Amino acid sequence: MSLDEKNNVSQQRDERGTQADDHRYAQVLKRHGRVDLIPMPSDTPADPLNWPSWRKNVLLLIVAFHAMQGPLGAAIVIPAFEDFVQDLGVSIAEASYSVSIEILFMGVAPLFWAPISKRIGRRPVYLLSALLSAAFALGGAYTNSWGALITTRIFQSIFISPALSVGASTVDDMFFSYQRGQKMGIWTLLVTCGPIMGPLISGYLVQYRGWRASLILLAAIHLGLFIAHFFLGPETLFLNRVPPGEPYDEDEVAKRSGWRPFLSLHVYSKQPYRASEFxxxxxxxxxxxxxxxxxxxxxxxxxxxxxxxxxxxxxxxxxxxxxxxxxxxxxxxxxxxxxxxxxxxxxxxxxxxxxxxxxxxxxxxxxxxxxxxxxxxxxxxxxxxxxxxxxxxxxxxxxxxxxxxxxxxxxxxxxxxxxxxxxxxxxxxxxxxxxxxxxxxxxxxxxxxxxxxxxxxxxxxxxxxxxxxxxxxxxxxxxxxxxxxxxxxxxxxxxxxxxxxxxxxxxxxxxxx
Structure with a gap:
């Protein structure tokens, strides 16, 4: 057994304790029915690891659906390539750029979203993402030139991209190691389904209503996503986790209770941005x-x-x-x-x-x-x-x-x-x-x-x-x-x-x- 594995095993056992009946783990055992958990949750109900399963799973589905919108939004115009040729005077090869340019910017933009989410949390990033991507998708539907369409597509891809990377952190915030394959799989599944669902839902729509209808549909989906985040998406970033049995911050619990976390913005770090973070x-x-x-x-x-x-x-x-x-x-x-x-x-x-x-x-x-x-x-x-x-x-x-x-x-x-x-x-x-x-x-x-x-x-x-x-x-x-x-x-x-x-x-x- 390697030194790394031995240290890992020791760390795991230190986190969960050697005695399942230790009084420090009473709350953990009561909530989760087991104490062999990694990471080990604190006793506070404000800890996302302690949330009810229904709340975790609802937010997981919202975030996974959000992640799907990046590749879905890129691929939704694939059936419209012939329409682009006729309406905007481009070649088929140029029409395909409306997809490839989004793919590129969806890869680069998360470099900036991840440090931002560490300062203000995941929730504000998701809300901003859904709202502004809806606005640019709608703007694209009413453009009359190829350059304007590509510009709106670029900004739409930048703003829809956070869930493609920050989504993994959200999953990690809420679930334990023994659940991670299934929960991470839901997130990755919807990313996989994005390029598939785009052409699937827009094929007949483009055939009978034209290419603009596909972008109007995309804007409506993203607006619905904003509403889902607003009412059903609490913040998962939790920086003050303490070991079981130790006192936790009551102010943190109060900030995360009722409707307060849905109506307020909490700055988690005021540390200046450094180039190395990006x-x-x-x-x-x-x-x-x-x-x-x-x-x-x-x-x-x-x-x-x-x-x-x-x-x-x-x-x-x-x-x-x-x-x-x-x-x-x-x-x-x-x-x-x-x-x-x-x-x-x-x-x-x-x-x-x-x-x-x-x-x-x-x-x-x-x-x-x-x-x-x-x-x-x-x-x-x-x-x-x-x-x-x-x-x-x-x-x-x-x-x-x-x-x-x-x-x-x-x-x-x-x-x-x-x-x-x-x-x-x-x-x-x-x-x-x-x-x-x-x-x-x-x-x-x-x-x-x-x-x-x-x-x-x-x-x-x-x-x-x-x-x-x-x-x-x-x-x-x-x-x-x-x-x-x-x-x-x-x-x-x-x-x-x-x-x-x-x-x-x-x-x-x-x-x-």
């Missing part, structure tokens, strides 16, 4: 336990979700002569794959990790004389579920490409959709496992890790379409799909490396810090 996420490039799973997830996401979102309208339209509305229905297969994937990824990974934690405790107790009844969580245990996800993703992508290439022109068949469903099923398993592992590896730096993941994913997704189209044009659907499936396989090797060397990498970075 660049801290780049330090994750030097941490393989974050960098490698992030790259692996990013490649799986780009070569399944992003690739299919872009090429379903183009390839299906050419192969089967479908209308925009009919093309939008093909995204149902991707949605089904993502939903089924998360059923396995969230609860499945938590169940497996919790089982491994009990096995770890038993083995450790036997070898070190420790208490074998207290679970011991190790981040690498979660990665054991990643390889099946990678394999399904690359197999599904190959099926998708081969069946499209062999399809009879003008005669629709379901086999490419089956391939896409398998690919996104695997990709969602990869997403939940890799993102949760990266965050669990450095929990004290959740905000920086999540910003790094978002920046890497969005930048890669922005670049990918520029060479994806070249590959599919020059190589054909089958060979190009095989090439990108091989890159997904490369991502699997990165995750396997983390399974072997992850503990030593974390130990080395902790010593360096």
């Amino acid at each position: 660049f801290r996420p780049f330090a994750m490039f030097a941490r393989p336990a974050v960098l490698l799973p992030t790259l692996a997830y990013t490649m799986a996401f780009s070569y399944t979700n992003v690739l299919m979102t872009i090429f379903v309208p183009q390839l299906f339209g050419e192969a089967f002569h479908l209308t925009p509305g009919q093309v939008s229905l093909q995204f149902i297969a991707l949605l089904v794959g993502a939903l089924l994937g998360e059923v396995v990824a969230g609860k499945g990974s938590d169940a497996f990790v919790n089982w491994r934690a009990r096995k770890n405790a038993s083995a450790l107790g036997t070898s070190d004389g420790e208490d074998p009844t207290q679970p011991v969580w190790r981040p690498e245990d979660r990665l054991m579920l990643a390889p099946p996800g990678f394999i399904l993703a690359l197999v599904g992508l190959i099926v998708w490409g081969v069946q499209l290439q062999d399809a009879t022109v003008g005669k629709w068949n379901i086999t490419p959709d089956i391939g896409s469903a398998i690919a996104v099923f695997g990709q969602q398993l990869v997403t939940t496992v890799c993102v949760t592992y990266a965050i669990e590896s450095y929990r004290s730096e959740t905000a920086d890790v999540s910003v790094f993941i978002s920046l890497t994913r969005q930048t890669y997704a922005f670049i990918a379409p520029f060479y994806l189209s070249v590959a599919y044009t020059n190589m054909g659907d089958a060979k190009a799909s095989g090439l990108f499936a091989a890159l997904i396989g490369l991502g699997m090797l990165m995750v396997l490396a983390c399974s072997v060397w992850g503990p030593s990498w974390r130990e080395r970075s902790q010593k360096a810090d």
Whole structure:
């Protein structure tokens, strides 16, 4: 057992205490029915870890839905490319920039939102995000020039982006380690579903009402999101957590009681902004336990979700002569794959990790004389579920490409959709496992890790379409799909490396810090 693992086990046991019946843990046991919790909540009901499950889950759904709006807002105009050509005098290639430019800015903007949320909390950032993104989406619907439309799209993407990174911190604020796979999976699931849902809900709308209607719908969704945050989204940032049994700040409880937290703004830190804060996420490039799973997830996401979102309208339209509305229905297969994937990824990974934690405790107790009844969580245990996800993703992508290439022109068949469903099923398993592992590896730096993941994913997704189209044009659907499936396989090797060397990498970075 490595020194890092021994220190981690010792820290876990120090946090929860060695005696479950210790009077200091009476409130914890009463509220949660167990004391083997990481992190350990304080006794105050103001602590988000102590909130009722219904309140946590409602806010989780709101934040996850908010995160979905970034990629959904970018992709909602995909069925409108032909309308842009006719109304605004641009080429099809230029029309695609209305999507790619949003993807890029959604990756960069969280660098600024994360430090702001540490000063004023998550709630004000979410409220500002939803309200201003609604305003710019509505403004875009009434523009009459390509330049004005692109400008509103840029600002709309900047303001909708916070939940793509700060959302992980919100999940971490409210839930314990044994729940994190399932809860983080809900957040990542809706991010996955964003590019799928955009064209799905706007296909027939654009076909019968025009491209402006899609942006009006987007503005209405974001305004509804603002209302949901305002009435149902309390602040989750909690900086004054004390160990169980110790007195807590009564003023903090009063500030978080009733309607007061919904109607007031609380400044959590007056520390001046420093340039290093905005660049801290780049330090994750030097941490393989974050960098490698992030790259692996990013490649799986780009070569399944992003690739299919872009090429379903183009390839299906050419192969089967479908209308925009009919093309939008093909995204149902991707949605089904993502939903089924998360059923396995969230609860499945938590169940497996919790089982491994009990096995770890038993083995450790036997070898070190420790208490074998207290679970011991190790981040690498979660990665054991990643390889099946990678394999399904690359197999599904190959099926998708081969069946499209062999399809009879003008005669629709379901086999490419089956391939896409398998690919996104695997990709969602990869997403939940890799993102949760990266965050669990450095929990004290959740905000920086999540910003790094978002920046890497969005930048890669922005670049990918520029060479994806070249590959599919020059190589054909089958060979190009095989090439990108091989890159997904490369991502699997990165995750396997983390399974072997992850503990030593974390130990080395902790010593360096």
